[in-house]
Amino acid sequence: MSSMEYGNLAYLGLLGAVLVFWVFIQNRDSLTKKVQQLAAWGLIFLGTIAAIGLWDDIRQTVRPQQTVFADAGRVELPRAPDGHYYATLDINGAPTFFVVDTGATSMVLTEQDAARAGLSTDTLAYVSEAMTANGLVHTAAVTLDEVALGPFSDRDVRAFVNSGEMEQSLLGMTYLQRFARLEISGGKMILER
Known part of the structure; x- marks a missing residue:
């Protein structure tokens, strides 16, 4: 002072x-x-x-949380007060918070989430482009060793890292299509395999 x-x-x-x-x-x-x-x-x-x-x-504490029914092979994501669905996945062992975006083609990570998952963001080649609501952004293709949502675990999952400003990582259709059933009912998104 x-x-x-x-x-x-x-x-x-x-x-x-x-x-x-x-x-x-x-x-x-x-x-x-x-x-x-x-x-x-x-x-x-x-x-x-x-x-x-x-x-x-x-x-x-007040926000509704995702519920995992491992015996039934089901995960339920409650609709948040803002109308979106959110999910926490383990990316290479690191818990990562996603907004579920059925309008997004791929799984897209923020640079911060990619670094938390053990990816070296300094060495990524941002050579591909993607059209977003905020315009054109540069992305880098990556392969995630392991992605887990509740009891469901996948290896060698293709994703992208966004070089632009993004509030949260996006969980797009290439990951959601791994589920046998995706249903939105009663204020919940239900994912089953």
């Missing part, structure tokens, strides 16, 4: 102390009540800060 910021902080601290002192002097008769109110507001403030800090964790 610069000396100007320290000065501003000292000024605000002094101003706050004066205001608190003034409130206590003005209400000397009900000092106990003022301390209780100050404590209540302090707890409300701390609770709000805690909720903001933990919001991502709270949201993950």
Whole structure:
């Protein structure tokens, strides 16, 4: 912090102390009540800060999760509040979060997800192109050693790594066609083999 910021902080601290002192002097008769109110507001403030800090964790807990029925050979993906279906697959042993995109031809990984799966993104050749909703992007073809969704495991799965900005990896039709049945019913996407 610069000396100007320290000065501003000292000024605000002094101003706050004066205001608190003034409130206590003005209400000397009900000092106990003022301390209780100050404590209540302090707890409300701390609770709000805690909720903001933990919001991502709270949201993950409330969001519906995929359900695996290994005995039946079925995975159910609940529809998220945004209307999409999401799935977590293990790519080369690394859990990877996908948005299921029946409009996408292939499985497409973000560079971050590809690196997490053990692919060296620095050495990839982005020589192919793909048309997306955001326009033309360059992609690199890769072969994933192992892809697992619940009880279903596949080896040597062809995918692409997108060189452009992508919020999440896409689970496209080349992977979804590996399932004998894909059904959307009752707010769930059901995948069976």
